[in-house]
Amino acid sequence: MNSRTTDLVTPTELTARSTDATAPTLIDVRTPAEYETAHIAGSINIPLPLVQAHAEQLAGDLDGPVVLVCQAGGRARTAHAALTAAGAQQLTVLDGGIAAHTAAGQPVRRGRPRWALERQVRLVAGSLVAGSVLTSLRFPRARFLAGGVGAGLATAALTDTCAMGAALAKLPYNRGGRPVTVDDAREALRS
Incomplete structure (x- = not known):
């Protein structure tokens, strides 16, 4: 398989x-909070930052076919790239993620019901743009915040990353009950 x-x-x-x-893993x-909200039965939660930080260790624990899942597919593709670069094979991504x-x-x-991270990003970005446009009626320089948010969203689309999403994922609302550690993830993969 081509790594690209x-x-x-x-x-x-x-x-x-x-x-x-030969059911896939x-x-x-x-995030743990998104996983707690809704997940496919039997899936293992290993948040993307953990996959990226420990790809080589996790790739060594993968045996057989693996399907990577996220909300819409973007984070799963990023995990696919990290694990493939670390030598993992037989990886696929759930097309369209949990939403599909x-x-x-x-x-x-x-x-527990929660908003998906992508929905939270849309709320925060939209609120910042609308608020800065309204504020610019009194303070004209506030329009630059709207431009900055727009530039950030364009960069997120071009690079398939999202700094705002990464920041929101760190909020207590998005952390879930118990954080996942690399040892927990490796143990779950081995069993």
């Missing part, structure tokens, strides 16, 4: 593979 290419699996294909004798790279999985009518386990 990300293999995708649809929600329907994932469900079919899950009942197969599901790794959900969202639930939209396709596939089952998820639900917990």
Whole structure:
């Protein structure tokens, strides 16, 4: 497999593979809070920052097919790149993430309801833009904040990263009950 290419699996294909004798290991790279809100039964939560920081250790613990899952697919692709660079094989990404999985009518386990990180980013970015435009009526320089947010969103799209999302993920609301450690993740992968 070319390391620049990300293999995708649809929600329907994932469900079919899950009942197969060689069912894939599901790794959900969202925040613990997002995972607690809704996740695919049997998936292991290893947040993206942990995957990126410990890709070589985690790649060594992967045995057999693995499907990476996030909210919409972007973070799972980033995890795919990190793990592939560390030597992991047989990796695929759930096309469209949990959002597509639930939209396709596939089952998820639900917990405490929370907003997805992408939705939080849209709320904060939109509020900053609207607020700075309104404030610029009295203080004209406030319009530069709207321009900065717009530039940040364009950069996020071009680089497939999101500094605002990374910052919001650190808030207590998004941390969940117990943080995931690399030792927890490796133990879950081995069992």
